[in-house]
Amino acid sequence: MDCGFLLPDLYSKLLSDTNTRTGGHLAPPELDLKLQAGARCLSPNPFCSTARHKSDSNPNLYGSPMTVGSHGLTGQHILTVDMFSKDQLNDIFNLAQTLRISVQKERPLDHILKGKVMASVFYEVSTRTSCSFSAAMQRLGGRVIIMDEASSSVKKGETLEDSIAVMAGYADVVVLRHPEPGAVSRAANYCRKPLINAGDGIGEHPTQALLDVFTIREEIGTVNGLTITMVGDLKHGRTVHSLARLLTLYNVQIRYVSPQGLSMPSHIVQFVGSKGISQEKFDSLEEALPETDVLYMTRIQRERFSSQEEYESVCGLFVMTPQLMTWAKRRMVVMHPLPRVSEISPELDSDPRAAYFRQAECGMYVRMALLAMVLGKC
Incomplete structure (x- = not known):
């Protein structure tokens, strides 16, 4: 969709149209980031051979091609920083700044991703990345399901590819961390929903x-x-x-x-x-x-060394x-x-x-x- 109207006036037009979203009930002003009528989310097809672009600086990572739109990120895998343009960064940061102000002023945002589910899949331990993604999803009204290596069928020998294919069926977006460089890119081939790289070993974040x-x-x-x-x-x-x-x-x-x-x-x-x-x-x-x-x-990073003495x-x-x-x-x-x-x-x-x-x-x-x-x- 065309988000151009969002940026010049710091999203002033988003502070309206509450009744439409609340079924006629009164509600306080809130950010309306809904899709315009007729717009749709483009999700990558599973097991498809659609074109991807290789990261210029990390041979283990591939990014999805940009879709047509104001920012080109709808429905896209987020695998490498090489996929971003300067304009996309400005769009992300301007929106992040607006959301920050709304959180600080305690304006409700839970209509934005209401009904959406995020799968949090972490094969490595995490505090900030895992919790901030979960907090982000919940503040926008979405819900989170969690899978980790210790308590999942990974213990039974299930492959990364199978796990991601299954989780994509449960969720609208998948956030994945894995200790092996290139594993997230490999998993993206089996994920029919947008996959976000939350860190792949010593590769990218x-x-x-x-x-x-x-x-x-x-x-x-x-x-x-x-x-x-x-x-x-x-x-x-x-x-x-x-x-x-x-x-x-x-x-x-x-x-x-x-x-x-x-x-x-x-x-x-x-x-x-x-x-x-x-x-x-x-x-x-x-x-x-x-x-x-x-x-x-x-x-x-102690976990990257083979011995305590070397560390x-x-x-x-x-x-x-x-x-x-x-x-x-x-x-x-x-x-x-x-x-x-x-x-x-x-x-x-x-x-x-x-x-x-x-x-x-x-x-x-x-x-x-x-x-x-x-x-x-x-």
């Missing part, structure tokens, strides 16, 4: 990248012209892999600080460089911090403290996808530049926007 860029925009007011420094386990960190790629849509400079052996993978560096983005490597936080606008900290040899090398923050600009932000272990001192939490908990909250609003758009309700 597209919705995390979306919320990260949204957070930067909300905190600083712009993304263009910023210096963004990524710190920690850049080799295994799917969050920084997706974020670095998504940032190529903006005019930014990227800096990398990591322990030896945990640097950003060469294919990511090459992809970012091919887009004309300036990149630099630094050996210390003290060296990189003074010109940094966004400090993106990440943990050393401990690189753990604790880069720790952000209030003392180190004296090197930083007065106007900058510290972000972290969480969970943190020891890489950010809890004493830093009271610093107004510490944005990581606000960042986690932003994830809910971005996922609310994405679910509404993918399900054709905007």
Whole structure:
């Protein structure tokens, strides 16, 4: 559908037409993100051979082709950040901002996805991604069904493909996390409903990248012209892999600080460089911090190492403290996808530049926007 009327006036036209949606009963003003008459959601067919586009920067991932529409996300799989255009990001972020204001002002939003069901399928543990997707769906009036590896027929030997095919029959949208890179893309071939990648091993985490860029925009007011420094386990960190790629849509400079052996993978560096983005490597936080606008900290991921000794040899090398923050600009932000272990001192939490908990909250609003758009309700 044409959502063009939503954006210029910050969705002012959505605060009307309540009686139509409530069967004639009175209700307070609320966001109306319903499809216009005649519009329909396009869902991928199961086991079909329709065209898909391969991710330019991750050979394990394929994205669905864009449908015709104002944002082109209705009915689409969300597998890789490479599928997004700058205009689509603006649409997602503008809607997320509007939904954020509505939640903060306690305006009802539960009509938007009323009657819709989201399947939450997590083969890896999760707190923020799992809970924020569930909260997003429920705030919009939808419901959530949950499947995990520990309590499902996976224990009996059921394949990922079969599980996803079954869950697609129960739900309108499927959110999947899996420890194997490329597994989400493979599962998408068996999912006749929109499938959202919630993290695939050390591969991609597209919705995390979306919320990260949204957070930067909300905190600083712009993304263009910023210096963004990524710190920690850049080799295994799917969050920084997706974020670095998504940032190529903006005019930014990227800096990398990591322990030896945990640097950003060469294919990511090459992809970012091919887009004309300036990149630099630094050996210390003290060296990189003074010109940094966004400090993106990440943990050393214990689960990615084969031994405790190997993990401990690189753990604790880069720790952000209030003392180190004296090197930083007065106007900058510290972000972290969480969970943190020891890489950010809890004493830093009271610093107004510490944005990581606000960042986690932003994830809910971005996922609310994405679910509404993918399900054709905007």
